[in-house]
Amino acid sequence: MSQLPRPRAESTGGATAPAGRRHALLLPGQGAQHVRMAAGLMTAEPVFAEAMDEALTALTELGPLGDRPAGLREDWLRSPDAAVIDHVTRAQPLLFAVDYALGRLVLGWGVRPAALLGHSIGEVAAAVLSGVFTLRDAAALVHDRVTRLADAPPGGMAAVAATPDEVAPFLGDEVAVGAVNAARQTVLAGLDAPLGAVTEALREAGFVVQRVPASTAFHSPALAPATGGAADRIAALPAGEPGIPVMSGYTARFLTPAEAKDPAFWSRQPVAPVLFWPALDALLATEDLVLVEAGPGQGLSQLARRHPAVRSGSSAVISLLPARPGPPEADVAALRAAAEALREHAGAV
Known part of the structure; x- marks a missing residue:
C-alpha cells in the first residue's frame, strides 16, 4: 500500500487538521468541473493515473458520449473550451472519473474514511469507493444517465445568496430548488427561459445571483421525462451494501442497504434536489472530522x-x-x- 507522499517546500493550499480526528471525503459534482481538471496529476501520481485510466476506459467502452468527434479523454486533456467541458456529456463522466481517481489515491495513502459525502454525481463516485457498485457497473449507470440527459432541453442552474424560504415566492412550476448548499446558498434549476426570468426578478429584488456552469437543468422536474426508464437499466446492475458509510446528499442521512440496492433511488437523482448542507450538518453531528475534498476546485x-x-x-x-x-x-x-496537512495528524490515519 502506498504511503502519504513527501510534501514539497513550495506546497500551497490545504489546512492544518486537528490531531486525532477521523476523515470524511467530500466528492464534488456539477459546477466544479473545469478544463484539464486534475490533469497535472497524470504524470506525478501513478495511483491516480491508473484509476483515471480505468474509469475512462469503463465509460468509453460502453459507446460514445454525445456527438463530439474527439473522445472523452481527448477533450479532458486537450480541449481549451470551457463550454465543451461544461456540457453534460463531458462534465458528468469526467467529474465522476476525477472524484473516483482522487478517492482511490487517498485510500492508497492508507486513509480509512469514516464517511463519504458526494454532491450530485459525486454520490455515484462515493458508491464505487464504498463498494455499492463496481467501477464498471457505476460507469454503466453514468453512461446511461448522461446519454438520457444529453437530449434534454437547454437549461441551467443559478446560485442565490438566500435561503429556500426566501426564494420560494419567486418560483413556479418551471423553476425549482436544485440544491441547498449552505445556510444561505440555494441553487435554482430550470429551463433557460423560465430560469432567466426568475433570476432577473431575484436580482431586481436585491439578491446576489450567479449562474452555475451547467447547460442542463440538473436536479429539477424538467429532467423527469429524460430519466424515464432509467430505473430498469439500473435494476440490471448488481448493488451491494456500503462498506464505508455514505452520507447521502439526497436524504441527508446515511445511505441504508435498502436504498443502495434500490434502482429508483439512483434513477431519480437527476431530478431530486441535492441537500448538501443538511447532509454536512448531519455528518458533523456524528463526530468532529477532517473533511477532505477529493475533486476539482475547492467549492465544497x-x-x-x-x-x-x-x-x-x-x-x-x-x-x-x-x-x-x-x-x-x-x-x-x-x-x-494536502498530504502534509494529513501527515500532521497521521495518528488518525
Whole structure:
C-alpha cells in the first residue's frame, strides 16, 4: 500500500487538521468541473493515473458520449473550451472519473474514511469507493444517465445568496430548488427561459445571483421525462451494501442497504434536489472530522468552512486540488500541501 507522499517546500493550499480526528471525503459534482481538471496529476501520481485510466476506459467502452468527434479523454486533456467541458456529456463522466481517481489515491495513502459525502454525481463516485457498485457497473449507470440527459432541453442552474424560504415566492412550476448548499446558498434549476426570468426578478429584488456552469437543468422536474426508464437499466446492475458509510446528499442521512440496492433511488437523482448542507450538518453531528475534498476546485471546501463545527476549529477542511485552474505543477503542489496537512495528524490515519 502506498504511503502519504513527501510534501514539497513550495506546497500551497490545504489546512492544518486537528490531531486525532477521523476523515470524511467530500466528492464534488456539477459546477466544479473545469478544463484539464486534475490533469497535472497524470504524470506525478501513478495511483491516480491508473484509476483515471480505468474509469475512462469503463465509460468509453460502453459507446460514445454525445456527438463530439474527439473522445472523452481527448477533450479532458486537450480541449481549451470551457463550454465543451461544461456540457453534460463531458462534465458528468469526467467529474465522476476525477472524484473516483482522487478517492482511490487517498485510500492508497492508507486513509480509512469514516464517511463519504458526494454532491450530485459525486454520490455515484462515493458508491464505487464504498463498494455499492463496481467501477464498471457505476460507469454503466453514468453512461446511461448522461446519454438520457444529453437530449434534454437547454437549461441551467443559478446560485442565490438566500435561503429556500426566501426564494420560494419567486418560483413556479418551471423553476425549482436544485440544491441547498449552505445556510444561505440555494441553487435554482430550470429551463433557460423560465430560469432567466426568475433570476432577473431575484436580482431586481436585491439578491446576489450567479449562474452555475451547467447547460442542463440538473436536479429539477424538467429532467423527469429524460430519466424515464432509467430505473430498469439500473435494476440490471448488481448493488451491494456500503462498506464505508455514505452520507447521502439526497436524504441527508446515511445511505441504508435498502436504498443502495434500490434502482429508483439512483434513477431519480437527476431530478431530486441535492441537500448538501443538511447532509454536512448531519455528518458533523456524528463526530468532529477532517473533511477532505477529493475533486476539482475547492467549492465544497468553501461551503464546509461556513459550518459552525469548522469555524470553531473542532473540525477541519483539506482540499486536494487548487481553487482555480492552473498549470500542471499547481495540481501537484496543492496535493503535496494536502498530504502534509494529513501527515500532521497521521495518528488518525
